[in-house]
Amino acid sequence: MRPAPAAARVAAPLLLALAVAGTSADTGDRTAANARLVREAFEDWRQGRGSVFELLHEDVVWTVAGASPVSGTYASRQAFLDRAVQPIHARLATPITPVVRHLVAQDDAVVVLWEGSATTREGGGYANHYAWHMEFADGKVVRVTAFLDTWALDRLMDGSPGSP
Structure with a gap:
């Protein structure tokens, strides 16, 4: 078997590097787009x-962790x-106002840390x-x-006054 010509020995790794770079660039673009959407x-x-919630696919699988009246997988x-959403909104006089504190995106995942506040139907805070x-x-x-x-959330759902 003859060794590959010098051009082929150089071209093969270069083509592989370009293919990986292209995939990485596509992933980076997709990651940035997802972060921007959120x-x-x-x-x-x-x-x-x-x-x-307008970002949700109709077949989304949403898990609320912990033990609360709305915890579980939907x-x-x-x-x-x-x-989950409607029972919470039913206890509120105002919409929840979100404040994003931190957002991290990697590949197809976005993690957002946020705080939300609203007024309850009883006039307390959530x-x-x-x-x-x-x-x-x-x-x-x-x-x-x-x-x-x-x-x-438990305090909100059972009508306890105020929220920490």
């Missing part, structure tokens, strides 16, 4: 122009909105801290694991 959705929500956008790990596919959120202060 930032914009939270800002729209904060401004009362929309909600981050297998669709509608199930999550009906059985405040909570959240960490959401969101996974994207084709510009839509397909999987979420949401962490929050379940004690604060």
Whole structure:
């Protein structure tokens, strides 16, 4: 067997490096786009122009961690909105106002740490801290694991005055 010509020995690693760089650039673009979508959705929500829930794929799998009245796994956008979001909103006189504290994106995942506050129907305050790990596919959120202060949520749901 003859050794490959010098040009082929140089070209093969170069082509491999370009292919990897192209994939890395595509991933970087997708990561930046996902982060931008989340930032914009939270800002729209904060401004009362929309909600981050508009990013959800109809078949999203959303898990609320912990032990609260809405903890569990929901297998669709509608199930999550009906059985988790709506019962929380029913206890509030004002929408939750989110404030993003930190956002990190890597590959198809975005993690956002945020705080939310609202006024309850009884006139008290509701405040909570959240960490959401969101996974994207084709510009839509397909999987979420949401962490929050379940004690604060329990107090809201049982009508206890105020929230820490």
